Amino acid sequence: MIVESLKAAKNPVILYGGGCVDVDHDAQTLAELIDAPTFLTINAKGLLPPSHPLSLGSNQSLEAGRAVIAEADWVLAIGTELGETDYDVFFNGEFKINGMLIRIDCDAQQLQRPFRADIAVLSDAQMAVSGLCNRLKGQSLNHQAVSRVNEAKQALLAGMTPDFAGQNALLQLIRDEVKDVIFVGDSTQPVYSGNLGFEALATRRWFNSSTGFGTLGYGLPAAIGAMIGSNSPVVSLIGDGGIQFTIAELICAAELELPLIVLLWNNQGYGEIRRYMEEGGLPLIGVNIKTPNFEPLAAGFGAGYRRITAKQQLLDALKEDIKGKQPIIYEVDEADDFLIEMGKTFTCFS
Ligand SMILES: Cc1ncc(C[n+]2csc(CCOP(=O)(O)OP(=O)(O)O)c2C)c(N)n1
Ligand SMILES: [Mg+2]
DSSP, X not given: XXXXXXXXXXXXXXXXXXXGTTOOTHHHHHHHXXXXXXXXXXXXXXXXXXXXXXXXTTOTTSHHHHHHHHHOSEEEXXXXXXXXXXXXXXXXXXXXXXXXXXXXXXXXXGGGSSSOOSEEEEOOHHHHHHHHHHHHTXXXXXXXXXXXXXXXXXXXXXXXXXXXXXXXXXXXXXXXXXXXXXXXXXXXXXXXXXXXXXXXXXXXXXXXXXXXXXXXXXXXXHHHHHHHHHOSOEEEEEETTTHHHHGGGHHHHHHTTOOOEEEEEEOSSOHHHHHHHHHTTOOOOSOSOOOOXXXXXXXXXXXXXXXXXXXXXXXXXXXXXXXXXXXXXEEEETTOHHHHHHHHTOOSOO
């Protein structure tokens, strides 16, 4: 029934969620066999390579991404909760599925919320994806997906702000410099930007609490856990507000001699909340907080410290510090010129 529906479809799309994180190359094969624009939730980042011609990354909360989904006559959603933080992160209720919805999930209840499936399949993601690939092999479906994807990409690039581009360029630079790096983020601006624009090179490389309740302070202890659990280099992304919730955990990383990079995003306050207040014309209450001097604080916890102000300085520092034996804070100020400079050449999907 699913195969027949996809064959009859005019402009299907695929939504892969975190439930697909262990699906093999078939995830890519299925997108190609169906010839559908494909979105990845934040937890599914890395399932398709960044420059894959059918991938629209994790941009389903942005207008150009949403339009592709809203126009689709069939939506194939696999292992995704279709939750707000992935599909309606600006909470404006504008995410719409107008076509027929096929859902595949290993949780029966999830198949009907928050969007009711027209066709619901209770299954492990790998089994379902491989099964569909087998059924579709040899059938050349053509849905002009690449041109729909390219059109949406152009619109997404045109809508990019310098801040967004600068923050994503910073993340991409680190990704390309530190092999197999895992990012573990808090609720801070570069994480919000990266949730949309960052392209992971493999799954399980991009974690943060913003996909759930977004508790401040998560990003530091979770990064320590990721480092212990994976033996990979880890960069914690955390703000000057959020780090104050759990900064004492630094001494744990020092005790374990973990060369954890803590990228401390400094904007002298609860920046994202301040922005909401400014945009809403509200009085700024409780967001311009006093933040500590992080250099002596780091030293007190047995951690290193660098104030990062240039691209080359960051690259040199990373080379040295990931081989080190202590956690280290890299303080970056949101107003640093090098970010805007890097953003000028940033293109998503690479
Ligand atoms: C425990 C907790 N309190 C409040 C919030 C609401 N909140 C989300 S982001 C944010 C601002 C965090 O500031 P900072 O860590 O400096 O990051 P920035 O937004 O400035 O980049 C706040 C207060 C939250 N997520 N968790
Ligand atoms: Mg801040």
